[in-house]
Amino acid sequence: MAGKSFFIDTTRCTACRGCQIACKNWNQNGASITKNTGSHQNPPDLDGNTFKLVRFSEVESKGKLAWYFFADQCRHCLDPPCKDTIQGYVDGAVVQDEATGAVVYNEKSKTAPFDEVRSSCPYDIPRKTADGRIVKCTMCIDRVSNGLLPACVKVCPTGTMNFGEREAMLVLAKERLEKLKAKYPNAQLLDADSIRAIYLVVDDPKKYHKFAIASATPGIDRKLALRRMVKPVRSLLRFISPV
Ligand code: SF4
Ligand code: SF4
Numbered sequence: 001m002a003g004k005s006f007f008i009d010t011t012r013c014t015a016c017r018g019c020q021i022a023c024k025n026w027n028q029n030g031a032s033i034t035k036n037t038g039s040h041q042n043p044p045d046l047d048g049n050t051f052k053l054v055r056f057s058e059v060e061s062k063g064k065l066a067w068y069f070f071a072d073q074c075r076h077c078l079d080p081p082c083k084d085t086i087q088g089y090v091d092g093a094v095v096q097d098e099a100t101g102a103v104v105y106n107e108k109s110k111t112a113p114f115d116e117v118r119s120s121c122p123y124d125i126p127r128k129t130a131d132g133r134i135v136k137c138t139m140c141i142d143r144v145s146n147g148l149l150p151a152c153v154k155v156c157p158t159g160t161m162n163f164g165e166r167e168a169m170l171v172l173a174k175e176r177l178e179k180l181k182a183k184y185p186n187a188q189l190l191d192a193d194s195i196r197a198i199y200l201v202v203d204d205p206k207k208y209h210k211f212a213i214a215s216a217t218p219g220i221d222r223k224l225a226l227r228r229m230v231k232p233v234r235s236l237l238r239f240i241s242p243v
Pocket of ligand 1: 012013014015016017018019020054069071155156157158159160161
């Protein structure tokens with residue numbers, strides 16, 4: 001599948017949070033009200049003003065303390081469940097850009113039920129703004145469609161954040177994985193076949209973040225299946241009903 005992809009090499013991340021700030025800056029998102037939670041992760045979670053968040057995890061690995069950093073963001077799924085959910089309520093509220101594959105919500109998504117949209121995302125990404133819009137990373141579609149890199153990639157000083165043609169990113173990711181495998185037998189690429197933000201980790205993905213890999217949402221899948229069955233019938237009824 002063509003289009004663009006990120007390759008996010010967590011082994012190079014120093015948690016400087018340049019990407020997080022650049023994302024806020026480019027999207028003109030304000031600061032979030034936050035508090036000290038005993039972690040450098042700040043704010044504590046993604047929110048309506050924070051589309052990219054560097055997650056910090058202190059975990060035990062092979063009897064030692066490990067400190068893992070995970071620059072979390074929308075994965076721009078090849079077949080995005082959030083799009084199915086939103087479009088089930090309002091047509092034309094999500095664009096999947098043909099050239100890049102970016103999944104972008106517009107103002108119409110406001111009318112979809114936020115809780116259902118959020119829980120249909122296997123990576124727990126969508127958030128809501130104070131004025132009710134459902135938001136997330138846009139792949140900086142405005143920058144990328146003008147030949148620029150996404151803001152988070154542009155500022156990353158360590159080579160963690162990479163972006164380009166999908167095939168090139170997959171090659172880069174696989175080459176880096178091969179290099180790391182000798183020292184880190186658990187090194188792996190996360191869900192690389194189904195998403196456009198491909199993470200490389202060297203330990204159990206759950207040690208980095210609960211939603212580092214796709215979580216199953218069977219309840220939502222059943223609802224979506226039902227809505228897909230009902231939607232054509234609704235449209236037909238609208239078509240044949242007298243005006
Ligand atoms: S800018 Fe790069 S090194 Fe800094 S936190 Fe983001 S991904 Fe990590
Ligand atoms: S990661 Fe979540 S929000 Fe992003 S495209 Fe996939 S389902 Fe949608």
